[in-house]
Amino acid sequence: MIDTTSPTTAAVLDDLVRAQHGGDVRGITSVCSSHPWVLEAALRQAVEDDTVVLVEATSNQVDQHGGYTGMRPADFRDAVLGLADTCGLPRDRVLLGGDHLGTNRWRSSSPADAMSQACDLVSAYVRAGFSKIHLDCSYPCAGDPSPLTDELVSQRAADLLAVAEATAAEVGAAGALRYVVGTEVPVPGGADHELHDLRPTDADAARATLAAHRAAFAARGLDHVWPQVMALVVQPGVEFDALQVVDYRSDRTAALREVLADEPAMVFEAHSTDYQTVEALSSLVADHWAVLKVGPWLTFAMREALFALSEVERELVPEAEQARLPEVLEQVMLDAPHHWRGYYEGDEAAQHLARRYSYSDRARYYWPDPRVEAATEQLMANLRRRTVPLPLLSAHLPVQHARVRAGRLPADPAALVVDAVQDVLRGYATACRTRATPIEETR
Incomplete structure (x- = not known):
């Protein structure tokens, strides 16, 4: 041990x-x-x-x-x-x-x-x-x-x-x-x-x-x-x-x-x-x-960064090759609702918004799911095979864009996600x- x-x-x-x-x-x-x-x-x-x-x-x-x-x-x-x-x-x-x-x-x-x-x-x-x-x-x-x-x-x-x-x-x-x-x-x-x-x-x-x-x-x-x-x-x-x-x-x-x-x-x-x-x-x-x-808050920040990168993917990657991580995560949460049901009130539209964006971040329970993991890996691979234009990165991750411009952060998608989480910890x-x-x- x-x-x-x-x-x-x-x-x-x-x-x-x-x-x-x-x-x-x-x-x-x-x-x-x-x-x-x-x-x-x-x-x-x-x-x-x-x-x-x-x-x-x-x-x-x-x-x-x-x-x-x-x-x-x-x-x-x-x-x-x-x-x-x-x-x-x-x-x-x-x-x-x-x-x-x-x-x-x-x-x-x-x-x-x-x-x-x-x-x-x-x-x-x-x-x-x-x-x-x-x-x-x-x-x-x-x-x-x-x-x-x-x-x-x-x-x-x-x-x-x-x-x-x-x-x-x-x-x-x-x-x-x-x-x-x-x-x-x-x-x-x-x-x-x-x-x-x-x-x-x-x-x-x-x-x-x-x-x-x-x-x-x-x-x-x-x-x-x-x-x-x-x-x-x-x-x-x-x-x-x-x-x-x-x-x-x-x-x-x-x-x-x-x-x-x-x-x-x-x-x-x-x-x-x-x-x-x-x-x-x-x-x-x-x-x-x-x-x-x-x-x-940490997985909330991670989800925000991943969803931002999914928007970058929509601009750069042909639709048939896209990981569509937000959609995959939504389907997995619907298929296994026990982690979020009882936390999110309102009608179907309100619950949909909460599953994607709520402070409660019940989505954190679903990241280990094999389908979600596979979509996350595909998103990373799709972006690593391409050069992300800096103005496009600025549109969706402006803080990380500034650090990439300054040479303090690599443009690798996983590094961008980790840095977004680290921003929360910098405040602490x-x-x-x-x-x-x-x-x-x-x-």
Whole structure:
């Protein structure tokens, strides 16, 4: 096994927390995607910035059975590290995390069966070298009370913690894991309904969550692990659905931010930060949301670039030879609607627009489909066999056109797509260099 659970990972995250508490405020982007082009963009951004990269696999993408990507944790690890080698990023600058590790995938099962699967899931991630572990048991299982109480969620998180720590000791990584907890966890991948009013987590509720987890860990004899809990997930008031984005407002989180003053080993982790402005992301980091998770925005940017290249193809390639990627993707989504149905409201026309363009980006689940992969490869081949006129490239990818003109970017179609994704990450990189008030001075 390739061991990426090294002291370097713990040191990077611990240093981030110390910086937030000490006034040298900065953040880290958590890239939550399994697509090779997205991962390549993240790795190239780390090379560009001369920094580390944090890549997280979500439990529905990657699990002990393969997830919807067909990858187990060790497969995902090998894919990321192999890409790091290709991009010239040293492996010790790759941090791997597991997102929403818990009962999410097995909500239709009994609590006992779901927790048995969740324990196996956490063990598989730790054995594969993932060192940042999000313990998330906030999803009710069959027969559970609704809503779940902090105490029940925390007890289940403590059960998973015990498995993670035992596995870490087995593989020689005792003390190297860093954990994330929280009961007010946004739905993975964005809201599944139209948003109306979104309120930040109540400060007293956040304190109650911390107290419940601390008590549950102590009850399992794991109170000594509490300093390894490096982040709390709370709702800062950011989210997106198919058609709108709720932007961060710092004035609404003043009381919530004080919660961390008594937790010197902890910062906030922000989920669903996709589509926030750079200014909003910078405010989040300044307000101690030091971990910014992003996923759908990255595949959204990838889809935009691929659709733009499809328009270039329409101009250059005879109709009979065209890949027609947008049409292929649409047909595959219609043939297997379970990934988007329930997310997109309205009539057939509205759902058609949402499948192609929505912020929810449910199209991301379909890129591994063989028909979609074949169309993507054909699009790349069609454009590589031809010289794309610069004015045509400017019409559809003007930012990348400017970089090609300046000699900073090759005109290869895959490179153009990766650069478009990297533009999103460049905004996050800017936000993560924010400076602000130390946590201790927020009282």
